[in-house]
Amino acid sequence: MNNSINILQQLINKSKKIAFFGGAGVSTESGIPDFRSIDGLYQQKWKYPPEQIISHSFFEYDPVEFYRFYREKLVPSKEIKPNAAHYKLAELEEKGKLLGVITQNIDGLHQKAGSKKVFELHGSTLRNYCTKCGAFYDEQFILQSENAPDKLPHCTKCGGIVKPDVVLYEEGLDNAIVNGAIDAISKADTLIIGGTSLIVYPAAGLINYFRGENLILINKSQTSCDNKATLVIHQPIGQVLGQIKVE
DSSP states (O other): OHHHHHHHHHHHHHHHSSSEEOOOGTTTTOOOOOSTEEEEEEEGGOOSSSHHHHHHHOOOOHHHHHHHHHIISSOOTOOOOOOHHHHHHHHHHHHHHHHEEEEEEOOOOOHHTTTTOOTTTTEEEEEEEEETTOOOOOOHHHHHHHGGEEEEBBTTOOOOOOOEEEEOOOOOOOOOHHHHHHHHHHHOOEEESSSOOSSSSTTTGGGGGOOOEEEEEEEEOOOGGGGGGGGGEEHHHHHTTTOOOOO
């Protein structure tokens, strides 16, 4: 165990109220690509830029192309499993040391690992609702809609278009989820930020509510908050948290 991991272990040991704020880098070790790295979604070639495709206006303009991208790139396959970071955070919560997970991810892997208090700032691919009647559908319904005549997911009850419960560009965050995230961050004595470049707002701005003692940053690349942190580790977060023992 290297010196940075030793320091992280000591900080976690003495912390009683930890909040975790995470991004796409938390799930890359599970096989889900991030957005901005060399192999990320934003570097891939599509008919339209990915950041345009996953906007509200594009969803309305060309839903067929939206769902083609969404099914192929954003809905995780059944083979995708949580990694060491997800499981360690769930363990910290079970031991009563973690107030909550605030995530920008939409893959549901924190819940699959056992986390109960998860604030999904950008929603989840596992939840989908009819835009007309509100009927619920799981992610498999969206995947199977590729076989529909028009390639779109239609509600089996009213025929309306079924929309993923994810926050697209141009859409606002859910106030209740934001308030829950703020509450957890503001009450924490330690905030662990992991797997995020901290450039997506308004989500990244939530860390400004932290008033605790220890700010820990675990990310493969530098962030704008590195100089404010108690501890910075530039390594994959699953490899890092996988070495921590929860007492």
